[in-house]
Amino acid sequence: MAAVTMRLPVPRKPAVVNAPRGPEKHLVAPGDTITTDTGYMRGHGTYVEDDKLIASVAGVVERVNKLICVRALNTRYNGEVGDVVVGRITEVQQKRWKVETYSRLDSVLLLSSINLPGGELRRRSIEDELAMRDCLQEGDLISAEVQSVFTDGALSLHTRSLKYGKLSQGVLIQVSPSLVKRQKTHFHDLPCGASVILGNNGYIWIYPTSEQRDEETGGFITNLEPVSMSDREVISRVRNCIVALVTHKLMLFDTSILYCYEASLPHQIKDILKPEVMEQIVLETQHRLLDLEG
Amino acid sequence: MSERRATLRRLSCSNGASHCSRLLEGTAASRERRKRKGLSAVRREEAGSMAAVVLSEPEKLYIVHGVQEDLRVDGRGCEDYRCAEVETDVVSNTSGSARVKLGNTDILVGVKAEMGTPKIEKPDEGYLEFCVDCSANATPEFEGRGGEELGTEITSTFYTVFSSENSVDLKSLCINPREHCWVLYVDVLLLVCGGNLFDAISIAVKAALFNTRIPKVRVLEDEEGSKEIELSDDPYDCIRLNVENVPLIVTLSKIGYRHVVDATLEEEACSLASLLVSVTSKGALTSIKKVGRGSLDPESIFEMMETGKKVGKALHVALQKILDEEESLGTSRQKVGFLG
Numbered sequence: 025m026a027a028v029t030m031r032l033p034v035p036r037k038p039a040v041v042n043a044p045r046g047p048e049k050h051l052v053a054p055g056d057t058i059t060t061d062t063g064y065m066r067g068h069g070t071y072v073e074d075d076k077l078i079a080s081v082a083g084v085v086e087r088v089n090k091l092i093c094v095r096a097l098n099t100r101y102n103g104e105v106g107d108v109v110v111g112r113i114t115e116v117q118q119k120r121w122k123v124e125t126y127s128r129l130d131s132v133l134l135l136s137s138i139n140l141p142g143g144e145l146r147r148r149s150i151e152d153e154l155a156m157r158d159c160l161q162e163g164d165l166i167s168a169e170v171q172s173v174f175t176d177g178a179l180s181l182h183t184r185s186l187k188y189g190k191l192s193q194g195v196l197i198q199v200s201p202s203l204v205k206r207q208k209t210h211f212h213d214l215p216c217g218a219s220v221i222l223g224n225n226g227y228i229w230i231y232p233t234s235e236q237r238d239e240e241t242g243g244f245i246t247n248l249e250p251v252s253m254s255d256r257e258v259i260s261r262v263r264n265c266i267v268a269l270v271t272h273k274l275m276l277f278d279t280s281i282l283y284c285y286e287a288s289l290p291h292q293i294k295d296i297l298k299p300e301v302m303e304q305i306v307l308e309t310q311h312r313l314l315d316l317e318g
Numbered sequence: 319m320s321e322r323r324a325t326l327r328r329l330s331c332s333n334g335a336s337h338c339s340r341l342l343e344g345t346a347a348s349r350e351r352r353k354r355k356g357l358s359a360v361r362r363e364e365a366g367s368m369a370a371v372v373l374s375e376p377e378k379l380y381i382v383h384g385v386q387e388d389l390r391v392d393g394r395g396c397e398d399y400r401c402a403e404v405e406t407d408v409v410s411n412t413s414g415s416a417r418v419k420l421g422n423t424d425i426l427v428g429v430k431a432e433m434g435t436p437k438i439e440k441p442d443e444g445y446l447e448f449c450v451d452c453s454a455n456a457t458p459e460f461e462g463r464g465g466e467e468l469g470t471e472i473t474s475t476f477y478t479v480f481s482s483e484n485s486v487d488l489k490s491l492c493i494n495p496r497e498h499c500w501v502l503y504v505d506v507l508l509l510v511c512g513g514n515l516f517d518a519i520s521i522a523v524k525a526a527l528f529n530t531r532i533p534k535v536r537v538l539e540d541e542e543g544s545k546e547i548e549l550s551d552d553p554y555d556c557i558r559l560n561v562e563n564v565p566l567i568v569t570l571s572k573i574g575y576r577h578v579v580d581a582t583l584e585e586e587a588c589s590l591a592s593l594l595v596s597v598t599s600k601g602a603l604t605s606i607k608k609v610g611r612g613s614l615d616p617e618s619i620f621e622m623m624e625t626g627k628k629v630g631k632a633l634h635v636a637l638q639k640i641l642d643e644e645e646s647l648g649t650s651r652q653k654v655g656f657l658g
Contacts, residue, residue, distance in 0.1 A: 025397070026397040026398065026399075026579070026628055026629040026632045027394075027395070027397070027398045027399065027632075028398075028399045028402075028629070028632045028633050028635075028636040029399070029401050029402070029636065030401075030402045030403070030404055030636045030637060030639070030640045031401065031402070031403055031404075031640065032403070032404065032405060032640060032643065032644055032651075033403045033404075033405050033419070033654040034654070035652065035654050112372065112374075114372075161374075162372070163372045163373060163374045163375075164374045164375075165374050165377070191374070191376070192376040193376045193377070193379060193380040194376075194377070194380060195377075195380070195391055196377065246375075246376050247376075248376065248379060250383045251380060251383065253387055253389065256384055256387070256389050257389065257393075260389065260390075260391060260392060260393040261393065263391065263392065264392060264393060267392075292393070293392075293393025294392065294393040294394045294395075294398060296393070297392065297393075297400070297401060298401055299401070
């Protein structure tokens with residue numbers, strides 16, 4: 025039976041729960057005056073006009089001693105060393121791959137930064153270079169870590185651990201990088217049955233928790249067996265929950281996703297994306313997170 | 319009762335401007351810019367296809383297996399549509415307008431009614447002119463002339479869909495046979511490409527035609543024989559179009575062995591062939607078109623047509639309900655527009 029729902033648009037409502045926030049953040053919009061004190065140095069996101077320091081992006085003002093900068097909230101991913109990212113291969117070049125990670129420049133994955141199949145440790149030869157496309161092709165998804173940042177801002181990635189590598193079956197969601205909370209680990213096995221990789225660049229990867237976890241293949245062997253129906257339902261539900269959290273601008277981390285999943289259980293999977301159901305689920309999640317905090 | 323005499327010039331805007339600029343003034347300037355830029359032929363060929371997203375093989379496999387089991391990535395079944403938002407009367411300087419948001423896809427349609435001369439082969443009918451503009455906001459591939467091929471493809475599809483005799487009552491658009499008639503310029507603007515463009519555009523076109531108010535005119539003949547057009551004083555005295563028979567397009571994408579309705583960008587990347595079926599509210603098929611590189615089995619075409627008819631009827635019912643609801647709210651409706 026075909027289900028078609030249409031509705032009239034509803035104006036967006038402001039933030040849902042009035043919660044006591046931590047230290048007050050100084051939010052600015054482009055053109056707002058930050059300070060008229062001339063003793064400060066201007067950092068990123070600011071400019072000086074008529075002896076006033078004015079913000080050029082919309083975001084949070086950060087002050088370090090005498091340096092004032094504005095960290096934008098809606099921006100491309102700015103990489104830091106040690107971040108976990110999920111990226112898509114866009115090009116295969118001579119000794120490296122170009123990876124798209126939603127940053128200003130394409131990131132680079134050098135041939136020397138990946139693990140060879142079998143875990144060998146040797147110098148990469150010409151045969152390895154010719155076999156690059158067998159390893160990673162255009163369109164493949166990988167999880168990697170940022171090794172370093174080039175002077176122009178491009179990131180250099182590496183997959184030199186068994187937990188990184190090519191990703192096989194699952195679902196990718198793209199969100200704003202500022203919504204992903206920085207945590208100790210970005211690889212989570214949710215108790216509901218799906219696993220999730222929260223890339224710092226805003227790419228979230230949801231995949232079925234595979235049964236054999238003891239032998240880490242670390243990498244480039246893809247599992248092409250069909251995923252079971254129960255796993256699919258869990259993955260779809262987690263995906264819709266993440267979309268709900270992102271629409272209401274909540275931070276994404278394992279606990280918030282889990283609470284949202286549990287709040288969504290009484291509803292059907294496809295109903296989660298309806299605006300009124302989304303609001304109700306997110307409200308419940310916010311309450312539970314507030315209770316958790318204190 | 320005094321009636322204001324209005325001449326032809328007051329009713330229509332400058333005839334020199336291109337059709338698209340009737341909706342947004344800036345489009346004429348952007349056309350000049352596009353002509354000056356002139357992309358290379360290779361780039362034009364690459365950008366011809368719809369804004370496609372690149373997927374890895376295991377991702378495509380996951381989607382295909384999901385469709386086989388009637389559970390798509392967002393939990394929908396194969397015949398379910400995403401939640402759509404429809405709003406009419408969003409652009410104030412048009413005769414009728416509508417904005418439709420189908421999931422991620424955002425379409426804006428404006429209808430302008432202008433006086434023109436009827437076509438020679440159909441002297442007692444008005445006609446519709448379509449123009450589709452793929453805005454560069456939708457995807458960077460549409461920058462410059464990139465969106466032109468997609469735009470012309472959509473325009474020609476709509477001409478085919480509306481070419482059927484009964485879709486719009488063209489005789490009601492006639493003012494004076496062989497001399498004056500109403501020409502409806504339907505301008506479509508793609509704001510965001512989120513998959514399933516044709517369906518969303520057809521919903522928006524039907525809603526905009528429903529919303530169109532054409533002023534009532536009378537043609538008076540002078541002593542010398544020259545004709546003057548008179549516009550009635552009352553701004554609410556207008557004729558409305560009968561949109562009962564306006565068809566809606568249903569896109570059925572073949573993924574694996576099954577077909578899905580309302581495909582997202584990722585699902586479109588997994589499907590090799592799609593069937594565009596235009597259905598009226600009574601379930602009659604007015605046109606079919608096959609798009610895509612792949613081939614379709616005749617049996618699957620038949621199945622897709624049946625699904626298309628069923629889904630099309632449900633679409634019409636839902637759309638009519640929402641349009642009637644919006645109309646009944648009248649002036650008390652809270653206009654959301656673009657900054658809501």
